[in-house]
Amino acid sequence: MSNYDKVMKLALERGFYFPSCEIYADAPAGFWEYGPTGVSIKNKFIDLWRRELVRRDGMMEVDGCQIMSKSVFVASGHIGNFTDPIVKCTKCNSIFRADRFIEEKTGQRVPERLSNEEIDSLLKNNGLKCPNCKGDFGPVSRFNMMFRVGIGPAGEEAYLRPETCQSIFVDFSRVFKTMRGRLPLGIAQIGKSFRNEIAPRQSLLRLREFYQAEIEVFCNPKRLDDVPRFDEVKNTTLRLFKDGDGAVIAVSAGEAVEKGLIPNRLVAYYLALLTEFYEKTGIDVSRSRFRRLSDEEKAFYASVAFDFEVETSTGWLELVACNYRSDYDLKGHAETSKEKLEVVDPADQQKVLPHVFELSMGIDRSLYTILEHSYYEEQAKDETRAVLKLKPYLAPVLVGILPLMTKDGLGEKARRIHSDLKRDFDTFYDESGSIGRRYRRLEEAGAPFAITVDQTTMQDDTVTVRYRDSMQQVRVKVPDLAQFLRDSLLIK
Structure with missing residues (x-):
C-alpha cells in the first residue's frame, strides 16, 4: 500500500475528509468534505497562515463574493483564456x-x-x-473551466469565481483609500474557488470546489528592492529549480537576488516567508523546491512565476503559485470598468498603477501534504504503530484524557479533568477499550499527548502524561496541566 493510500485510509477512518454525497451512486467526482478532525486542522492551518504571513507585515484581509459578474472575468482574461x-x-x-x-x-x-x-x-x-x-x-x-450561473429569473450571466484574487483586485481601490494604505500593501483572502475540472482525482489534490489562501502584494514597480524587513530573511535558504538545469540549487534569499536567480528583493522576501511558514507546518522543506516556470508554462497573466512544489508519494505537488502579475489585472479592470485605479504612493507623492506579486496557496493540497509528511509507521513490540506526528499547534486533538478504569472514582476524576481542560484546549475523552488501543487511536489522529488517570492520581493528584512521538511518560500535577499544554502550543 502506497503512502497516499495509507493517508487516505487514515483520513477516512479518523474523520479528516471524505467524498461529498457518498451515500448516492450519482455523486459527482471532485467534491470532498472535511470531517471534525479535518475542520480542526484546517482552521489551525489558517490561523498559522494569518500569524506567519498576514499579520507579520500588517496585511489586510477581505472576504469577497463567490459569484461575480461576467465583466470581471472579461477584464481578467478568464473568459477567453481560462x-x-x-x-x-x-x-x-x-x-x-x-x-x-x-x-x-x-x-x-x-x-x-x-x-x-x-x-x-x-x-x-x-x-x-x-x-x-x-x-x-x-x-x-x-x-x-468556469462554472456559469444564472442570476434572478432572467438568468443574468455570472460565474463562480475560479480563483479568490479577482475580488481583491476589484476592491483594491476602495480598500486602499478607506484603510489609508501604503505601498507595498498586502491584501489577503481565504475562501472557496470553483473549477470545472475535466478529470478530478486523488481526493484533495484535484478538486472542483476547493479552498485557497490568497495574498496579493500591491507594489510600486520602481521600488521592488525597497523591502525594509528583507534583512530578517536574507539568510533563509531557498531551494530553486528550473527544468533542464538538473539539481535543486540551495541558496540564501540574499544570494539569490545578488546572483539574479530571483528578480528582486520583494519576490525573494515573500518566497523566504513562504519557506519559513511551511517549515512550521511540519512539511519536510528539504523535499521542496521553487520551480521557475518557462514562458510556455506560465499563466497568461504572469510575467515571472515560481511554483512552490513538495515531493509526495504522488510526485512533485504544487502547493503555491507565486506569480508576478505586473499591472495585468488592475489595467484590465480599469479599461473594462472605465474607473481610474491609480493610487498615490506616499513615498514620492506620484500616481502609480500598482504591480502585483501573488502567493496563491492551495489549502486542501497543503493539508494532504502535511498529513503525508507527518505519517509514520513504527514497530512497537509485536505490532505496527501508525502515527501522525503533527505539530501540537496543528493537531486536531491536543490531548486525550483516559481513565485507566472507570471504577474507584477514576472515571469521575478523568471527566472533571476533561471538563476543566476542554474550555481552553482541544481534548478528547475516551474510556472504551484497552489503554494501548486508546493510545493508538489518539496517535492516528495526531494527538501529541495522552493523560492517564490511575490509582496514583487519587493519592497525590498527579497524572501520567504520555508523549506521542517518544512514548515516554512523566507525572504531572493536575493543577499544572493547563500550563503544560499551553507551553506545548508555542510556535518555534
Missing part, C-alpha cells in the same frame, strides 16, 4: 484532458501555452489512442 485542452474519442466518445493524458502516457511535460495543433501533433507522434476502446482521437478543442 481553458484546458480536451480530446474526444471518435469511437466511444470518451473525453480526456489532452495535456495530462500525454504527460501520463509519455512522461514528458506539456507546456501550458501549446496550441491545439501542437498538442494534436504530440498525440499523433506518440501513437496515443483512447485507453477505453483503442479508438482514434478527434482534433483537440478548448474547454472553459
